[in-house]
Amino acid sequence: MTDFGIDITSGYVDNQARRNLYKEIFKVIPFLADQEGDLINLHSARVAILSSKLGTHVLESDWKMLFLAGLFHDVGANGSNIHPVRVRSLSEHSRNPWLKTHTIRAHHSLKRILLFRGAAQAVLEHHEWFDGGGYPLGKTGTNIMLEAQALRLADAFDIAMLYLGSVEAAFDNLKIRKDKEFDGDLLDLFKKIFSEAGAQKYWENPEETIKEVINFYKNYDLRIGEEDIFSLLLLFDLKKKPLRGHTKRVKELAETVCRIANISECEDIIASVFVHEIYTTYEPYLGAFIGSCLRRDILDYFSEVQNAFLGLEEDLWVAEIVRACCSLDQKLSINGEPHDIKSIEQALSEMASTFSADTLLLLEKAASSLKRSFFSKM
Ligand SMILES: [Fe+2]
Numbered sequence: 001m002t003d004f005g006i007d008i009t010s011g012y013v014d015n016q017a018r019r020n021l022y023k024e025i026f027k028v029i030p031f032l033a034d035q036e037g038d039l040i041n042l043h044s045a046r047v048a049i050l051s052s053k054l055g056t057h058v059l060e061s062d063w064k065m066l067f068l069a070g071l072f073h074d075v076g077a078n079g080s081n082i083h084p085v086r087v088r089s090l091s092e093h094s095r096n097p098w099l100k101t102h103t104i105r106a107h108h109s110l111k112r113i114l115l116f117r118g119a120a121q122a123v124l125e126h127h128e129w130f131d132g133g134g135y136p137l138g139k140t141g142t143n144i145m146l147e148a149q150a151l152r153l154a155d156a157f158d159i160a161m162l163y164l165g166s167v168e169a170a171f172d173n174l175k176i177r178k179d180k181e182f183d184g185d186l187l188d189l190f191k192k193i194f195s196e197a198g199a200q201k202y203w204e205n206p207e208e209t210i211k212e213v214i215n216f217y218k219n220y221d222l223r224i225g226e227e228d229i230f231s232l233l234l235l236f237d238l239k240k241k242p243l244r245g246h247t248k249r250v251k252e253l254a255e256t257v258c259r260i261a262n263i264s265e266c267e268d269i270i271a272s273v274f275v276h277e278i279y280t281t282y283e284p285y286l287g288a289f290i291g292s293c294l295r296r297d298i299l300d301y302f303s304e305v306q307n308a309f310l311g312l313e314e315d316l317w318v319a320e321i322v323r324a325c326c327s328l329d330q331k332l333s334i335n336g337e338p339h340d341i342k343s344i345e346q347a348l349s350e351m352a353s354t355f356s357a358d359t360l361l362l363l364e365k366a367a368s369s370l371k372r373s374f375f376s377k378m
Pocket residue numbers: 073074084102126127
């Protein structure tokens with residue numbers, strides 16, 4: 001049982017290293033989901049901290065649930081060509097079909113995980129506006145879940161801080177938006193709690209932000225199963241050409257390769273498979289926001305994920321197998337339209353210039369041992 005009173009056992013693997021990896025992937029996702037190039041803008045971390053402070057002091061809501069909702073509130077935006085903090089107006093959100101649906105995608109994935117019961121609904125509603133002008137449901141006023149209103153406020157405030165650079169300017173900006181985007185009374189309370197908490201430090205010193213999230217995690221013995229991780233990774237499954245279930249299939253394919261070739265580095269390969277689609281999230285942008293940090297500052301806290309990334313960067317054999325399995329799944333699973341369905345031989349021949357003959361032979365054996373329909377599982 002976790003401290004949330006929930007037993008998460010789905011897909012539980014009796015392997016300590018793998019269990020640690022699952023926990024770390026879960027914990028690192030909110031950071032890496034805000035990754036632009038080598039910089040992490042810590043937006044989700046600050047939204048979690050700010051909204052949960054509001055939740056604790058004012059809303060009589062479960063602050064832990066709000067913290068989790070804050071950490072994962074924008075995870076559905078992966079795959080967008082732009083990070084959501086760079087899209088500042090509601091009309092810009094509406095013109096971007098991927099962003100307009102990010103709350104729904106996150107909700108679908110999170111609600112599959114018991115830990116997110118409650119938080120998934122707050123995530124769904126975090127772009128609802130007090131006057132009914134928001135999305136995706138067009139809810140108004142008190143019909144919007146209070147926790148979602150707290151997320152909206154914290155979200156809007158962090159973005160105002162990133163662009164305007166001072167607390168005063170950010171609150172002036174939010175004042176113009178009150179009773180339209182959020183409840184004016186809630187804004188007054190937020191302002192009070194913000195100064196009581198000395199919250200400015202979260203932009204001035206990113207280390208404070210990181211530590212607060214790490215401390216939050218320390219209070220829980222999170223038992224995260226493999227299926228929970230795959231539910232989260234659905235949101236990262238190939239960003240420009242989304243392919244649901246891609247990471248899960250690549251993992252099964254890589255395991256088959258390891259079995260056939262009796263590869264001793266199997267666990268290293270599988271760890272790298274788990275993280276290969278969270279390695280990068282958004283394209284590099286010029287110029288960093290205030291309160292951001294380098295990716296290595298985060299990875300220092302997550303040694304299993306760091307090792308899995310090192311496998312992709314420095315171990316040529318691990319990188320070759322992961323990239324080859326990834327590529328084969330892309331070629332065999334894409335679209336599913338009859339004219340797009342390729343044979344395994346056809347797909348492998350297209351990969352001949354990129355991968356070694358030995359790797360392709362292994363892949364052929366592994367893929368042939370799986371049913372062709374394996375690659376159409378979405
Ligand atoms: Fe959002």
